[in-house]
Amino acid sequence: MKKTKKIEFRLTLTELKIIQNKASKCGYSISEFVRETSLGYEPKNKLTPDEIAVFNILTTYANNFKNLSNLFKLGDTTGVKELCVETVQEIRFHLNKLR
Structure with missing residues (x-):
C-alpha cells in the first residue's frame, strides 16, 4: 500500500x-x-557479518545432526560414520580459526 x-x-x-x-x-x-x-x-x-557467518555455520551443523538422526532411523551405519567424521572435521576447522 x-x-x-x-x-x-x-x-x-x-x-x-x-x-x-x-x-x-x-x-x-x-x-x-x-x-x-x-x-x-x-x-x-x-546481524553483523560475523553473526551471519556463525548463523550459517550453526545451520549447517543442525542439518548434519538431522541427517545423522535420519540415518540412524534407517539403520545406515556407514552413512552415519561418514557424516559424523565430516561434521567433526568441520567443527574442528572452525574451532582452529578461533585459536
Missing part, C-alpha cells in the same frame, strides 16, 4: 540522535523505525 500521509513532530537533538542510532542498528530508516515502534512492533537489530 502506498504511503501518502505524513506526520511531523518536534524533538530534541538528543532524542533525534537516539532514534537515528536505534534505527541504524536495526537497518531501518528513521521513518521505518518510528512507524514500526509506534505500531507496537519490536524491531530487531540487524
Whole structure:
C-alpha cells in the first residue's frame, strides 16, 4: 500500500540522535523505525557479518545432526560414520580459526 500521509513532530537533538542510532542498528530508516515502534512492533537489530557467518555455520551443523538422526532411523551405519567424521572435521576447522 502506498504511503501518502505524513506526520511531523518536534524533538530534541538528543532524542533525534537516539532514534537515528536505534534505527541504524536495526537497518531501518528513521521513518521505518518510528512507524514500526509506534505500531507496537519490536524491531530487531540487524546481524553483523560475523553473526551471519556463525548463523550459517550453526545451520549447517543442525542439518548434519538431522541427517545423522535420519540415518540412524534407517539403520545406515556407514552413512552415519561418514557424516559424523565430516561434521567433526568441520567443527574442528572452525574451532582452529578461533585459536
